[in-house]
Amino acid sequence: MTKIFLTGATGYIGGDALYALTSKYPSYSISALVRSPEKAEQVQAQYPSVRVVVGDLDDSALLEKESADADIVLHTADASDHVGAAKAIAAGLARGHSAANPGYWLHTSGTGILMFKDLDQNRFGEYDEKVYDDWENVDELLNLPDHAFHRNVDRLVLETAKREEGVVKTALVCPPTIYGRGRGPVSQRGRQVYQLAKATLQLQKGPIIGPGRSIWNNIHIHDLSDLYVLLVEAAVGGTGTRTGTETDDREIWGERAYYLTENGEHAWGELARATAKTAAELGLIPEAKAEEIGLEEAQKYGGGEAVTWGLNSRGRARRAAKVVGWVPSRPSLEASLVEVVEGEAARLK
Numbered sequence: 001m002t003k004i005f006l007t008g009a010t011g012y013i014g015g016d017a018l019y020a021l022t023s024k025y026p027s028y029s030i031s032a033l034v035r036s037p038e039k040a041e042q043v044q045a046q047y048p049s050v051r052v053v054v055g056d057l058d059d060s061a062l063l064e065k066e067s068a069d070a071d072i073v074l075h076t077a078d079a080s081d082h083v084g085a086a087k088a089i090a091a092g093l094a095r096g097h098s099a100a101n102p103g104y105w106l107h108t109s110g111t112g113i114l115m116f117k118d119l120d121q122n123r124f125g126e127y128d129e130k131v132y133d134d135w136e137n138v139d140e141l142l143n144l145p146d147h148a149f150h151r152n153v154d155r156l157v158l159e160t161a162k163r164e165e166g167v168v169k170t171a172l173v174c175p176p177t178i179y180g181r182g183r184g185p186v187s188q189r190g191r192q193v194y195q196l197a198k199a200t201l202q203l204q205k206g207p208i209i210g211p212g213r214s215i216w217n218n219i220h221i222h223d224l225s226d227l228y229v230l231l232v233e234a235a236v237g238g239t240g241t242r243t244g245t246e247t248d249d250r251e252i253w254g255e256r257a258y259y260l261t262e263n264g265e266h267a268w269g270e271l272a273r274a275t276a277k278t279a280a281e282l283g284l285i286p287e288a289k290a291e292e293i294g295l296e297e298a299q300k301y302g303g304g305e306a307v308t309w310g311l312n313s314r315g316r317a318r319r320a321a322k323v324v325g326w327v328p329s330r331p332s333l334e335a336s337l338v339e340v341v342e343g344e345a346a347r348l349k
Contacts, residue, residue, distance in 0.1 A: 002236050005030075005067055005072070009050075010042065010186035012187045031052075031070065064095070082153065093167075104169050115148075130314065135322060171231050177219070179219075192305045197341045213269060215314055234252050
C-alpha cells in the first residue's frame with residue numbers, strides 16, 4: 001500500500017491536495033501533519049481514514065520519522081521557508097530508503113523566488129519582459145541568486161537530490177498566484193488575489209502600486225492539485241507518461257525537476273481595475289475606480305502579500321506537460337473574480 005506523509009493538511013494548498021488524492025486514491029495510506037488537536041478533529045471529521053499526526057515543523061524528530069516511514073512526502077506547510085523542516089524530511093527519506101526502494105519528496109516552493117531583481121532595484125509596478133522557462137532554460141532557475149526569496153530551502157531540496165541520487169527523488173513545485181475555492185477541511189482561500197479583493201472593498205477602490213504594470217503568473221488551486229496527483233502517480237508507477245509514452249525518469253525527479261505551474265498571467269494594475277469593476281457590478285462599492293496607493297497603505301489593508309502587487313514573477317510551465325502530461329483546465333482568474341469578491345465580502349461581514 002502506498003504511504004504518503006502530507007504536511008499542511010489544514011492549509012489552502014495542502015488541504016486541496018489532500019482532497020484530490022483521497023478522492024482518486026482512497027486506498028492510499030495518508031498521514032497528515034496537523035498543528036493542534038482542534039485542527040486534527042477537523043481533518044478527521046472530513047477524512048476519517050487519514051492518520052493524523054499532531055506536531056509542527058519545528059519537531060524535527062517527528063518529521064524525520066514520518067518521512068522515513070513514508071513512500072512519498074508531500075510538503076506544503078509553510079514549505080518554502082522552513083529550513084529545519086526541509087533538513088528533517090531530507091534526513092528521514094535518506095534513512096528510510098535505498099536505491100532499490102527510493103523515497104519521493106514533492107516540495108512546494110513559490111515563484112516569489114523570481115521577484116529578486118525588482119527587490120534588488122527597489123522597483124515597484126514596472127513591467128519586466130523577463131520570462132523564465134522550466135524546460136529549455138531550467139538552469140536559470142537552478143542557479144538563482146542565493147538571496148532570492150525561498151532560495152535557501154530550494155537549494156536544500158536540490159542538494160538532497162544530488163547527494164542522495166537514486167535514494168531520494170525530488171520534485172520542486174513552484175506555484176505563482178493561486179486562486180479558486182479550495183476543497184480542504186480548513187483553509188479554502190488563497191492570499192494575493194483575495195487580499196487585493198478585500199482591500200478593494202475596504203478602500204472602495206482597486207489598489208494599484210506604482211504604474212501597475214508588474215506581472216505575475218496565476219494558477220487555479222484545482223489545477224495545482226492535479227499536478228501533485230500526477231507526480232504521486234509517477235512515483236507510484238516508477239516513471240511518467242505523456243500521451244502514453246514513457247518519459248526519462250531523470251527529467252521527472254532530481255536536480256533538474258523544477259516545476260513552474262501556471263495557466264496564464266495578469267498585470268496587477270489591470271487586475272485591480274477588473275476587481276473594482278466586479279465589486280461595483282455586484283453593488284459592493286459605489287464605482288469601478290482603481291488608483292495608485294503607497295506600499296505602506298497597501299500593506300495596511302493587504303498585509304505582507306500586498307508588496308507582491310508591485311513586483312514581477314513570470315515563467316512558463318512546460319516541464320509538467322512534457323513529463324507527466326499535466327494540462328490545466330480550470331476557469332481563468334478573470335472568470336473567477338465574482339467568486340473571489342463575493343467571498344471576501346462575506347468574510348468582511
